[in-house]
Amino acid sequence: MAYVAVKGGAEAIEESIKRLTYERIHANELLELETITATMRGMVDQVMSESSLYSEFLAAIAIKQSEGNVEEAVFLLRAHRSTLPRTYYTRVVETNTMAVERRISASFKDIPGGQILGASYDYTHRLMDFDLIGESKAGMKEWVSQFLSEEIETTTNPDLTTLPKVVEYLRGEKLFSQIEDDNTEPIDVTKQSLQFPTTRSERLQVLTRGQTGAVTSLGYAAIRGFGQVHPTVGELRVGKLPLWISHPTEQSDDEENDYYIGEIKVTEVESFVPVSVQNENNTEEMEFEIGYGICYGQNETKAIAISILDHSLEVGKKEYPTQDEEFVLLHIDSVESSGFISHLKLPHYVTFQSKLDSMRKIKKESEK
Amino acid sequence: MNRRRRTAILIDGSPSFAKDLAREIERNYAVRILSEPQHALTMIKLRETAKNSLFYLGEVLVTETKVQINNKIGIGIVVGNEEELSYELAVIDAAYQGALKETKNWTLLFEEEERRIRENKTTRERAILKTKVDFEMMDVE
Numbered sequence: 001m002a003y004v005a006v007k008g009g010a011e012a013i014e015e016s017i018k019r020l021t022y023e024r025i026h027a028n029e030l031l032e033l034e035t036i037t038a039t040m041r042g043m044v045d046q047v048m049s050e051s052s053l054y055s056e057f058l059a060a061i062a063i064k065q066s067e068g069n070v071e072e073a074v075f076l077l078r079a080h081r082s083t084l085p086r087t088y089y090t091r092v093v094e095t096n097t098m099a100v101e102r103r104i105s106a107s108f109k110d111i112p113g114g115q116i117l118g119a120s121y122d123y124t125h126r127l128m129d130f131d132l133i134g135e136s137k138a139g140m141k142e143w144v145s146q147f148l149s150e151e152i153e154t155t156t157n158p159d160l161t162t163l164p165k166v167v168e169y170l171r172g173e174k175l176f177s178q179i180e181d182d183n184t185e186p187i188d189v190t191k192q193s194l195q196f197p198t199t200r201s202e203r204l205q206v207l208t209r210g211q212t213g214a215v216t217s218l219g220y221a222a223i224r225g226f227g228q229v230h231p232t233v234g235e236l237r238v239g240k241l242p243l244w245i246s247h248p249t250e251q252s253d254d255e256e257n258d259y260y261i262g263e264i265k266v267t268e269v270e271s272f273v274p275v276s277v278q279n280e281n282n283t284e285e286m287e288f289e290i291g292y293g294i295c296y297g298q299n300e301t302k303a304i305a306i307s308i309l310d311h312s313l314e315v316g317k318k319e320y321p322t323q324d325e326e327f328v329l330l331h332i333d334s335v336e337s338s339g340f341i342s343h344l345k346l347p348h349y350v351t352f353q354s355k356l357d358s359m360r361k362i363k364k365e366s367e368k
Numbered sequence: 369m370n371r372r373r374r375t376a377i378l379i380d381g382s383p384s385f386a387k388d389l390a391r392e393i394e395r396n397y398a399v400r401i402l403s404e405p406q407h408a409l410t411m412i413k414l415r416e417t418a419k420n421s422l423f424y425l426g427e428v429l430v431t432e433t434k435v436q437i438n439n440k441i442g443i444g445i446v447v448g449n450e451e452e453l454s455y456e457l458a459v460i461d462a463a464y465q466g467a468l469k470e471t472k473n474w475t476l477l478f479e480e481e482e483r484r485i486r487e488n489k490t491t492r493e494r495a496i497l498k499t500k501v502d503f504e505m506m507d508v509e
Contacts (some may be wrong), residue, residue: 007406042389051407055429057449061473081409087432088410088445092422099489101496109503118501150498158493167417182421186413189424204416208425242380243428243447260376261410262447264428290418296426307450310418 024067036060045265045297046070050334051077052209054191054296055265071211077188078335091244091258093130094169095237095268095294100160101297102238107272111235113163118238120300166235167270176288198325203313207306208295210332218322218332219305222312227322229308229315231271231291238267238298269293269299269309289314369478374464378457379446380483390456392435392470393463402441403434405451433458440466448499 037044037056040063045058051074058077060146104110117123132320170176186201194202207215222229240263247257271291279285291314293306312323321327331337378386393399409427416423430452433444442462451455463471 043448049426052426053429054412054426055448056402081427084407084409084429086409086411086427088408088430090410090412093412093414093425095417100498115501116496120501122427148495158490160493160496164415164469179420181415182419184421186421186423188411202420204423205425208422240416242376243410243412245445248370248443254507256370256372258372259443259445260372260377261430261445262379264412268417283433285425292416292417292418294425296413 026033030338032065033057033064034059036063041298043068043070046212047073047077049209049296049299050209052075053077053079053081069263071334074211074334075338083300088245088248090261091246091255093241093243095162095241095266096165098237098241098266098268100163100237100238100239101265103235104233105165105235106233107235108166111166112169118161119298160239167271170234176290186260194272194329196326197316198329200314202243203325203329204292204306204310205293206333207293207309210306211337212299212304214301214303214332214334214337216301218328219308222308222320222322227312227320228317229273229291229310229312229322231273231308231311233297233304233307234270234272234290236267236269236300237305238265238300240265265297266294267298269300269303269307271304271311273311369475371461371464372402373458373482374460374478377478377485378460378484380485381454381485383453385477385481386453386456386460388473389460389463389474393459393468397437397463397468399459399462400436401433401455402436403432405431405433405444407449408432410447411444435459435462437468438466439464 016181037060040060043063044056047063047070048054048056050061050070051059052061055077058080059073062073062076062080063070065076100118102114102120103113105118107113109115112216167176171178184201186205187199189202189205194206198206205231221227222232242263243261244255245255245261246255247259250257269292271293273291274286276284276288277287289311291307291309291311292307293303293310295302295306309328311324312320313325313328316323316325318324378389386503394474408430409425412425414425415421419487428447429449430445430447430451433451433454435442435444435455435458437459442460442465443460444457444459444461446454448458
């Protein structure tokens with residue numbers, strides 16, 4: 001039997017795409033983009049984070065187009081991103097400029113500035129709220145109005161953009177070693193493919209754009225025995241970071257001449273990881289190292305998992321899968337992993353027929 | 369007023385603030401659009417706090433516009449899908465680049481808007497601080 005290339009199916013494909021549109025709109029329910037950005041905060045944040053493109057507007061379109069399928073939405077945004085020019089780079093963002101909305105520590109009860117719970121599911125009962133079935137705009141309005149009037153009653157004089165970081169406080173107390181700024185120019189993984197061994201900047205970039213589920217699972221595995229990390233969350237912050245860019249053509253490097261362009265919401269985590277080190281007297285001593293995690297939006301599980309994997313990959317003992325950078329970094333990207341798995345649906349007629357042929361041949365020979 | 373402070377007030381302030389200033393310039397000068405509001409990307413460079421090293425956090429969508437007034441070019445760049453605001457920022461930037469007489473009267477307006485931004489920020493922060501934990505030691509028997 002000869003193998004021949006075939007074509008066809010164009011009409012079926014067109015009908016399949018029409019069928020997809022039908023599935024999205026046949027119920028005749030219009031989903032406004034504003035509804036997505038206003039009510040699907042978690043999904044929008046996840047899509048922006050995994051696509052490595054911060055835009056609630058574009059994420060909402062992608063979510064609508066993909067009917068809420070996150071991997072498809074991320075694919076759409078990554079594809080769209082490649083059509084846009086990158087015109088600027090921000091000044092270095094220092095995260096101690098964050099306008100904090102939530103900030104907790106699992107390591108210390110009394111942190112300078114206090115524990116600020118902000119908005120979190122952590123303190124809720126995970127019970128279904130069936131009242132939501134009958135939720136009305138009037139009811140929502142009334143609740144918000146009541147809530148805002150309560151806020152005005154408080155009198156504390158705040159400044160949530162200058163809260164001292166727990167890690168800086170500990171460095172000041174000499175419990176953690178002081179570290180000089182490392183201004184080595186980072187490598188951009190969107191411009192240069194990963195080469196092993198990787199640099200720290202490449203690892204952090206790949207981790208922050210990793211698929212939430214994959215990053216969380218590997219972070220969990222690192223604690224469960226497929227790694228060697230037992231961290232405590234030193235500080236977790238959710239808040240907004242201001243962005244600045246310098247003038248594109250003027251030669252002056254004067255920061256007063258910068259453009260403020262707006263802010264982005266992020267979750268940032270420093271995990272404290274105990275490690276044993278040998279001191280001068282050759283006896284073992286405990287020290288703490290820091291794992292760092294940050295991601296777009298409010299996604300605390302992902303940020304904590306990134307901090308675990310950051311530390312794991314810094315240690316880099318390849319006998320543990322979660323410390324093997326090739327294993328971690330090449331498998332957590334949403335588009336790469338879902339793309340490869342999806343490609344298995346593409347026609348493999350020729351290769352599969354070839355395998356069948358080999359099987360038939362071997363069978364025939366063994367029957368002789 | 370320097371650009372750093374000016375652009376922060378324009379973007380964080382009320383949308384009508386930038387609009388009103390841009391309209392004032394439009395009434396008195398010919399604004400030539402060099403580049404219509406368009407989407408672009410800005411890469412975010414960030415310092416992490418474990419080793420204090422730099423890395424790229426990811427890209428952010430911005431809307432950018434370029435205009436020209438009296439041979440002076442103004443640029444408007446803002447995070448998000450913000451065509452109008454981006455245009456208004458560009459007009460105001462060009463007005464300051466050309467030191468147009470209108471800008472001389474704007475300093476007070478900017479300072480007032482900055483005060484409103486600060487007040488709103490304080491109100492927001494006070495609300496957030498209602499979630500600050502007040503630990504109480506439990507009795508030990």
